[in-house]
Amino acid sequence: MAFYEVYSHPAVIRYKTSVCTKATLFLVVVLCLTYIPPLLVAYRSQGFWLKRSTYEEQPVVRFQYQTLMVAATGTQGDYVAWSTFPHLNNMLGPNLRIPAVSVKEEDLNKDGKLDLLTFQLQLPLKNNEQVYSVQLLLTFSYQLFRMSTVVMQSLAFVQLASPVPGAKLFISGDLRLQQRTPLPHRGLYNIYNVSVIDGSSPFASAYDLENIVRSYQARNLTTVLSCPMPVWTVGPAAGSPFELNVEIRYPVEVITYRPGFWETIKFAWIQYVSILLIFIWVFERVQRFVFQNQVLTTVSIPVGKPHLS
Amino acid sequence: MHPATGCCSNPMRHRAHLVIVITIFWSRENNVKACLPLEFTQEQYDTEDRKLVVALSATLGLFAIELAGFFSGVSMFSSSQGLLSTGVHASASVALLFFLFEQWECDIYWWIFAICSVLPAFVEILLFIAVFGLKKKPL
Numbered sequence: 001m002a003f004y005e006v007y008s009h010p011a012v013i014r015y016k017t018s019v020c021t022k023a024t025l026f027l028v029v030v031l032c033l034t035y036i037p038p039l040l041v042a043y044r045s046q047g048f049w050l051k052r053s054t055y056e057e058q059p060v061v062r063f064q065y066q067t068l069m070v071a072a073t074g075t076q077g078d079y080v081a082w083s084t085f086p087h088l089n090n091m092l093g094p095n096l097r098i099p100a101v102s103v104k105e106e107d108l109n110k111d112g113k114l115d116l117l118t119f120q121l122q123l124p125l126k127n128n129e130q131v132y133s134v135q136l137l138l139t140f141s142y143q144l145f146r147m148s149t150v151v152m153q154s155l156a157f158v159q160l161a162s163p164v165p166g167a168k169l170f171i172s173g174d175l176r177l178q179q180r181t182p183l184p185h186r187g188l189y190n191i192y193n194v195s196v197i198d199g200s201s202p203f204a205s206a207y208d209l210e211n212i213v214r215s216y217q218a219r220n221l222t223t224v225l226s227c228p229m230p231v232w233t234v235g236p237a238a239g240s241p242f243e244l245n246v247e248i249r250y251p252v253e254v255i256t257y258r259p260g261f262w263e264t265i266k267f268a269w270i271q272y273v274s275i276l277l278i279f280i281w282v283f284e285r286v287q288r289f290v291f292q293n294q295v296l297t298t299v300s301i302p303v304g305k306p307h308l309s
Numbered sequence: 310m311h312p313a314t315g316c317c318s319n320p321m322r323h324r325a326h327l328v329i330v331i332t333i334f335w336s337r338e339n340n341v342k343a344c345l346p347l348e349f350t351q352e353q354y355d356t357e358d359r360k361l362v363v364a365l366s367a368t369l370g371l372f373a374i375e376l377a378g379f380f381s382g383v384s385m386f387s388s389s390q391g392l393l394s395t396g397v398h399a400s401a402s403v404a405l406l407f408f409l410f411e412q413w414e415c416d417i418y419w420w421i422f423a424i425c426s427v428l429p430a431f432v433e434i435l436l437f438i439a440v441f442g443l444k445k446k447p448l
Contacts, residue, residue: 022389026392029396033400290392295388295389295391295392296388296389296392
């Protein structure tokens, strides 16, 4: 007495035919309809080839201790300036005013990468001088390691002008990466590893802010100081020094890159195979119906042990 | 040779194809607009509209030929014609569904028409000639 099914296995029936038959034509049509439409479906529904992707990394940023500062002390074009470039300081003449500067870079979360720059500048003023505007340029070295290795020199530019004289300017912002093109997925990317300001140049044009910003913005990869809320404290600073406090954080960046060959192929393959499985299942049923019911004539050979009798 | 292919699934596929062709007939405005550039004149619209109407009417005409052949018994029991017809009308239904919902351009309709309406009607006519003209037994 048979109560339950204890074991089962499929038995193969082979259908054979010669080359020039309707069955072969049917097979060719079915193969085309099984393997080509999934590619069309995957491609036409967009996103088949991965062209752009992102990753996160905190960059390794170091302040390069090169600074340029210009402060307007009147509304008629009087200014004082200071920099870390000896050639420029020599050219400034009477407009040179040397401030007291204190800089601190900290690694707040102790992960080996610096997170915060604190830059404090105190500009001494003469008795009748007031500060109406400030321009400050700071230079950094910026490095990324996770995908392509990026090494570059970049800058942060602070500028504020006010119709009323101020005693203090407080800037707190993030150093953000600006990409015009996606980065490569591997290799060394150091075409921008040149100083933003050429400190060895004796010409005044090398220290002109307009020239510096123009050639810097021509780059495809730059950093920019993102500071939405500068605080300009109004007041008579005459006599006491003008205070400039800048805090710059180095946050985790979301970086766009162009994926490599294998990553692109992996995602394309996943899309193709997941649609292919459906088509294989459907045409497997169609083929089974056609050949089992002899819609097209073939010779069927069941597999089984022949009886030896 | 299994007659079920000819008898039962074939008319179903036919009907699905027919229904979609009629649906496209009634809502062909979006498809016509997809063939035209952004700025188009009324004449351009009318030309494209007329072309699509001609294509749809030709499809219906070829349907009639196929149905005539089928009900006259010429191809009802020909399993290869049945298989071809089933396959081609099923693909036509799917393709025209995409045509309607994804608003494909008019030119694509001519391709679908060629493969999925002209081909089975042509085979139908060949069978007609074979049976009535050359007096061969229907397959």
